[in-house]
Amino acid sequence: MPLPYRRLVVKIGSNVLTQDNGLPDLARMEHLVAQIVQLKAQGLEVIVVSSGAVAAGRSLITLPAQADAVRSRQLLAAVGQVKLLSTYAELLARHGLLCAQVLVTKEDFRDRQHYLNMKNCFQELLQQDVIPIVNENDVISVTELMFTDNDELASLIAAQLDADALIILSNVDGIFTGDPRLPESELIREIAPADTGFDQFITAQRSQFGRGGMLTKCHMAHKVAKLGISVHIANGKTADILPGVLAGTALSTWFRPSKTASGKKKWLAHAQSAAKAVVRVNAGARAALSTPGKAVSLLPVGIISIDGQFQKGDIVQLADEAGQLLGLGIAEYGAEKALERLGQQHQRPLVHYDYLFLNPDLG
DSSP: OOOOOSEEEEEEOHHHHBOTTSSBOHHHHHHHHHHHHHHHHTTOEEEEEEOOHHHHHHTTOOOOTTSOHHHHHHHHHHHHHHHHHHHHHHHHHTTTOOEEEEEEOGGGGTSHHHHHHHHHHHHHHHHTTOEEEEEEOTTTOOGGGSOSSHHHHHHHHHHHTTOSEEEEEESSSSOBSSOTTSTTOOBOOEEOTTOOOGGGTSOOOBOSSSSOBHHHHHHHHHHHHHTTOEEEEEETTSTTHHHHHHHTOSOEEEEOOOSOOOHHHHHHTTOGGGOOEEEEEOHHHHHHHTSTTOOOOBOGGGEEEEESOOOTTOEEEEEOTTOOEEEEEEOSSOHHHHHHTTTOSSOOOSBOGGGEEEOTTOO
C-alpha cells in the first residue's frame, strides 16, 4: 500500500554517491535524480541532504599524503561542493527543474530566530518548486561545530520542515539483527516508537567514506520517529529505491512514527548544544517524567539543584541525580526565581509539558 507522504527529506550518504576508488559515482547520481524527478511528478515536495562534496573535490585536486587532515577536508569540500551542486543542477535541468544550494552549520540551529529564518527560506524554495540541496558547510565546520554526520543534519531538517518522512539512503538495506554480511543476520522491517536496545546487535563500525555508522543512524531515526516523522533506512544502490520505499515494496527498515510533536518540541529535540544550564531532578520527578503516554510538566518540588544561569525562554537540560540526561525544556522563568522555589509545592512549572522534549530512550 503506498505511503501517504507529501513532504520528504531524502538523505544520500557518501557511500551511495562514491565509487570504491573514492571518486564520485555519476551514474548513480543520475539514477537518483531521475527518481527524485519521478517523485516530484507525483506532486511530492523533496528536500535533498547530500554528502559527496569531499569525493567530488578528490576528483578535481590531488593533495600530498602528508597534508593536514582537517585542512585537506576543508579544501576538498570547498572545491568539491561547486562540482557536486553543478552536477545536480545539470541533471535536474534536463528535466526542467531547478535546485538551490543550502550550506549549514550546527550554529544555524541553536538560535530560535535564526532557525525560523532558515525555515522560511526553505518554505519559499519549496513554494517556488525549487529542490533544496543541503549539505554541511565543511569549509567552516570543524570539531565542535560539526554535525555528527549528515544523518543528524537530515534529522534536523526533517523536524524543522515538518516533513512527513525522512528517507536515509545508505549502502545496506536497513537495520539487521547482526552484521549485514553474515547470512544469519535478518533485516528488521519495522521498529515501533517504544522499541529500544539497538546497541546489542548493531555494529558501531563507520562507513568507508562517511563519518557516521549504523548505530548513529538508528538513534537519530528513533528520535525523529518520536517527533511524529516516519523514517526509512534503505539501500541507495538498489534500482528505483525511492519509489519502492514509498510503495512499500522495497527492502528497508521503517521506524514507525509517534504522534506528531509541536514545532517547539521538534526544535528542542536537537537543541542540546544550546542549553544554558542543567536542572537536576529527584527520583519522583524522574519517574513522573518517564511515565509513558502521560503529559507531565516539571514542577519546582521535583528539582534538587540547578547548575548554571538561565533566563525565561532559555533552553535547559534536565538530568537525574546520577547525571543521566532526561531531556530538554524551555524555562518558564529565570534561574534566580527557580532557586527561590526549589523543592516547594504548589508553584508554577519551571518547564511546561508543551515545551519539554524527553529522551526517547528514557524509561
